[in-house]
Amino acid sequence: MNETTGSLSWADVLAAVPEAAPTSTATMKVNHDNVLAAAKIIQTQIDALNGSIREHGPALFVEASADDPVSRDAAEAWNHRLAGADDSYLARIQAYQESLLKLIVQLKESAKTYGFSEQDIEASFGGVVVD
Numbered sequence: 508m509n510e511t512t513g514s515l516s517w518a519d520v521l522a523a524v525p526e527a528a529p530t531s532t533a534t535m536k537v538n539h540d541n542v543l544a545a546a547k548i549i550q551t552q553i554d555a556l557n558g559s560i561r562e563h564g565p566a567l568f569v570e571a572s573a574d575d576p577v578s579r580d581a582a583e584a585w586n587h588r589l590a591g592a593d594d595s596y597l598a599r600i601q602a603y604q605e606s607l608l609k610l611i612v613q614l615k616e617s618a619k620t621y622g623f624s625e626q627d628i629e630a631s632f633g634g635v636v637v638d
Contacts, residue, residue, distance in 0.1 A: 535610075537614065537617055539621040539622070542614055542617050542618045542621055543628065545614055546631065547631055549607055549611055549614065550611060553608065556600075556604060556607070564597075567590045567596060568586055568589065568590060569589070570582055618631075
């Protein structure tokens with residue numbers, strides 16, 4: 508940080524960006540009484556995340572602030588880090604979405620194992636077929 512102005516340099520900002528997303532696992536215990544409610548909660552989170560991505564996703568892309576090589580290179584670097592790289596923020600969001608979708612599939616299979624029909628499962632999602 509620049510001690511006299513209190514502003515951050517690009518190097519400071521980039522140094523603060525983590526190299527990889529932290530990994531964690533959570534355990535969810537489901538049973539006959541809560542499997543459909545658990546699936547509905549996860550689906551609600553997927554829907555909210557999708558809405559946020561639709562609304563705010565374009566903000567993951569930056570345009571060059573001027574038509575000079577430095578501005579174009581900086582915009583390209585930011586876009587790569589935010590949305591283009593394999594470990595970009597967009598890739599991390601997409602991986603999280605995929606993990607939630609896989610969880611929904613697992614919960615639906617558990618519901619079937621507990622004896623719920625496709626109609627029961629569909630009804631628990633408000634009549635929306637969830638794949």
